[in-house]
Amino acid sequence: MTPFPHLAVPPRRWIGAVLTLTLALPGAWAADTSATEQLARWSAQAGQPGQPERGRQLFTQRHGGEWSCASCHGNPPTAQGRHASTGKPMEPLAPAFNPKAFTDSAKVDKWFRRNCKDVLQRECSAAEKADVLAWLTRLSR
Numbered sequence: 001m002t003p004f005p006h007l008a009v010p011p012r013r014w015i016g017a018v019l020t021l022t023l024a025l026p027g028a029w030a031a032d033t034s035a036t037e038q039l040a041r042w043s044a045q046a047g048q049p050g051q052p053e054r055g056r057q058l059f060t061q062r063h064g065g066e067w068s069c070a071s072c073h074g075n076p077p078t079a080q081g082r083h084a085s086t087g088k089p090m091e092p093l094a095p096a097f098n099p100k101a102f103t104d105s106a107k108v109d110k111w112f113r114r115n116c117k118d119v120l121q122r123e124c125s126a127a128e129k130a131d132v133l134a135w136l137t138r139l140s141r
């Protein structure tokens, strides 16, 4: 017996179709979220609202390693940053200064994972990400 007899198209084809659509629409894939949405997402996961002051501390202090988040993103991250090892210029991380920041959830996840490992030698918790976003979204012109 097939697992989904009521579906005319086998489920594997559906997955294929969805994947094809996703890959064919990089634009739609890229701008799928916002800084406010990300703040809400991490706060909900953490079960508490992000705290800007804690976020500022996490971002500007070193955590046993060579770098803080600010080493690359700047302090405050409202102007172009400079990569601490490659020297490559980077767009400001604070959303009020960079409309593209936090608009792609895959990018947000990828860089949080990678950068937290570089700076804290572990992944950041949902509460820590909520704190950082609470601070970043408060930085305004």
Ligand code: HEC
Binding pocket: 059, 067, 068, 069, 070, 071, 072, 073, 083, 084, 085, 090, 091, 093, 100, 101, 102, 103, 104, 107, 108, 111, 112, 115, 116, 118, 119, 120, 132
């Ligand atoms: C060694 C340099 C470096 C350090 C240190 C660093 N980052 Fe980054 N970060 C980058 C680069 C490079 C990007 C990608 C920039 C781009 O492509 O626009 C990035 C992107 C990000 C993004 C994605 C932004 C977006 O547009 O969605 C987040 C979130 C982020 N970093 C958070 C952090 C946090 C939090 C820390 C500290 C725990 C940190 N970063 C430390 C280099 C760094």
